[in-house]
Amino acid sequence: MTATARAQPNQQDMDHAYRVVAAISSVFSAKVVGQDYLRETLLLGLLTGGHILLEGVPGLAKTTAARVVADAISGGFNRIQCTPDLLPSDIVGTQIFDSTTNSFHTQLGPVHANVVLLDEINRSSAKTQSAMLEAMEERQTTLAGKMYPIPEPFLVIATQNPVDQEGTYPLSEAQTDRFMLKEVLRYPSPQEEAEVVFRIDAGVYDRSATPQPVASLDEIRQLQRIVAGVHMDPVLVHYTTQLVHVTRNPAQFLSPQLARLVEYGASPRASIAFCKAARAAAILAGRNHVIPDDIRNLAQRVLRHRLILGFEAVNINVTPEMVIDAVLQSVRVP
Incomplete structure (x- = not known):
């Protein structure tokens, strides 16, 4: 039995996709200097619903890049700093007892966002890694027998540090396989590094300088349908x-x-x-x-x-x- 082919994008779809991608790229370039491969990789993940694994030394704008993507699409952003004592409930959520009503209520974890940054994923234990990767694969979490869907679009950006391996739990082959793409980040050139300093002096990275969204979540979902065709x-x-x-x-x-x-x-x-x-x-x-x-x-x-x-x-x-x-x-x- 042959699968039915999706409708191929027409010129109107292509024009719409070009405008949205160009707008997101412009917001990214305004905040992140260089890192063209990183920009392309994050866009590939966003347009396909695939997750991204980043490897690089600290200070290469991984967190900034993830936050910029979330800001550009008016999506929710959460950053999870992975540590050896991080528990699965710290990621997916938990049940909290309310003494005033004598009942439990659900508190969803930070994985319930459109863009989730897992900093140093290999510093968390294997059990915690598995909980996160299950949420990535199933696009939902289960708490007290009830399923909670994760909002779409959903992009997980995980980072790992190749330099300091003390106190880490390396990802297994089966776990790394769940990431669609892996990007290795390099140091910036002297000219790019100087540009970073100039932008800091100009206040580009101040919290008050958060960019305005240039694409809605509905537009990103539409782009994903266009890509599939x-x-x-x-x-x-x-x-x-x-x-x-x-x-x-x-x-x-x-x-x-x-x-x-x-x-x-x-x-x-x-x-x-x-x-x-x-x-x-x-x-x-x-x-x-x-x-x-x-x-x-x-x-x-x-x-x-x-x-x-x-x-x-x-x-x-x-x-x-x-x-x-x-x-x-x-x-x-x-």
């Missing part, structure tokens, strides 16, 4: 699944030196992430159809957290990105 040729779908297949069978496609370093390849979620993100990337580029470059440009972000390398790779300074480049070279571009 972007045309992706079946040949390109097979291209994405072939890329993922290579990660699972590296000995058949990669050099023996690289193949032996790969312990686990990507799951089917990688193929799904490729297709969803490629459609959103097409919209960002002003197209209503996907091209091969959309997929290739996303390969690092889709696969870097799903490709598990052995300890030998660390010893010889081979990164997942190097293996992903080899995977791209091993598959013919349609």
Whole structure:
């Protein structure tokens, strides 16, 4: 039985999508200097309903970027600082006893927001991580047997610090797999860093300088429907699944030196992430159809957290990105 194709975006849909995306990008650029890949990655997550994992040292505007996105779409924003003593109830909510009425009432947790920033997710315990990831997957929480839906759109931005690993609980492969994309943040250039200082002096980051929303939540939901209708040729779908297949069978496609370093390849979620993100990337580029470059440009972000390398790779300074480049070279571009 063949699935019914969604209606492809018309010119009116494309014009609307362009206006909304341009407005959000303008608000982002006014607050965050540089970080073009971060802006694009957050937009891809927002337009597809996928969640984002960010890795980078402190001070690279991760919190600012998340708050700006929430402000731009008039959405609720909550920041959760993950610590070893953080409990699942601190995230999803709990039942509180009211002595005046002699009854319990529900207090929903901070996960019930449109944009949720999980700072240093790998500092929370495995039990707490699981509670958060369940909310991400099911889009709801359950308290005292009653289900509470999480508002849509829903975007989780989780950060992890690669420098200080003391007192951390690293995410398991199954947990990282639930993030659609992973972005690695780099230090700004001297010119960009100077611009940050100038903007601080000018009061750009003062709390009173909160930007006005440029898009409603209804418009974001409409954009997500437009993205879902972007045309992706079946040949390109097979291209994405072939890329993922290579990660699972590296000995058949990669050099023996690289193949032996790969312990686990990507799951089917990688193929799904490729297709969803490629459609959103097409919209960002002003197209209503996907091209091969959309997929290739996303390969690092889709696969870097799903490709598990052995300890030998660390010893010889081979990164997942190097293996992903080899995977791209091993598959013919349609």
